[in-house]
Amino acid sequence: xxxxxxxxxxxxxxxxxxxxxxxxxxxNHEYMSWYRQxxxxxxxxxxxxxxxxxxxxxxxxxxxxxxxKEKRNFPLILESPSPNQTSLYFCASSYGGGxxxxxxxxxxxxxx
Amino acid sequence: xxxxxxxxxxxxxxxxxxxxxxxxxxISGNEYVYWYRQIHSQGPQYIIHGLKNNETNxxxxxxxxxxxxxxxxxxxxxxxxDTAVYYCIVRLTTSGTYKYIFGxxxxxxxxx
Numbered sequence: 001x002x003x004x005x006x007x008x009x010x011x012x013x014x015x016x017x018x019x020x021x022x023x024x025x026x027x028n029h030e031y032m033s034w035y036r037q038x039x040x041x042x043x044x045x046x047x048x049x050x051x052x053x054x055x056x057x058x059x060x061x062x063x064x065x066x067x068x069k070e071k072r073n074f075p076l077i078l079e080s081p082s083p084n085q086t087s088l089y090f091c092a093s094s095y096g097g098g099x100x101x102x103x104x105x106x107x108x109x110x111x112x
Numbered sequence: 113x114x115x116x117x118x119x120x121x122x123x124x125x126x127x128x129x130x131x132x133x134x135x136x137x138x139i140s141g142n143e144y145v146y147w148y149r150q151i152h153s154q155g156p157q158y159i160i161h162g163l164k165n166n167e168t169n170x171x172x173x174x175x176x177x178x179x180x181x182x183x184x185x186x187x188x189x190x191x192x193x194d195t196a197v198y199y200c201i202v203r204l205t206t207s208g209t210y211k212y213i214f215g216x217x218x219x220x221x222x223x224x
Binding site for chain 1 (some may be wrong): 153156157
């Protein structure tokens with residue numbers, strides 16, 4: 001089954017403790033991206049990747065890092081999480097940037 | 113950057129057509145219009161996309177005005193399961209890369 005898998009689905013952590021949210025897709029898609037969703041603000045793009053070793057900033061990249069060492073994986077790294085990064089995060093992938101995107105089920109992160 | 117404007121909410125009777133409008137007055141000639149929907153806090157689901165011609169698939173129809181400054185998503189026979197937030201998105205292309213800008217969407221409630 002074609003899918004985008006994020007882990008964990010829920011995470012509560014403390015300020016400053018590094019964390020990684022994993023994202024994996026099984027569709028051999030080139031394009032992957034991360035979004036955060038906050039009430040009243042819709043989805044905002046954090047980072048995206050056009051292919052392996054090619055990443056670029058989205059609209060709200062501050063406080064986040066990403067890597068794309070393999071085509072299927074696109075982890076989101078928070079080196080020093082802060083409470084304003086409490087949000088619902090989505091990973092998405094598509095064959096190309098302009099084609100149908102498949103979204104993961106989301107990761108609800110709480111930073112206390 | 114081209115942005116979209118959608119009404120914050122709409123109601124539709126079950127079995128009737130739901131017509132969801134979107135304004136994208138600053139869209140440029142090579143930017144596509146995409147529609148996604150999000151049910152509760154699940155990952156957004158692709159519905160349809162188009163450039164200048166009207167499009168139809170098994171889920172919906174997309175009507176784009178001749179000047180491309182606005183579009184309408186039509187769900188021909190809305191069901192209760194169509195209750196969701198619907199996002200109209202313009203896909204930006206800058207130097208060969210792609211970027212989606214999500215607005216806050218339209219919350220569609222289908223009434224029994």
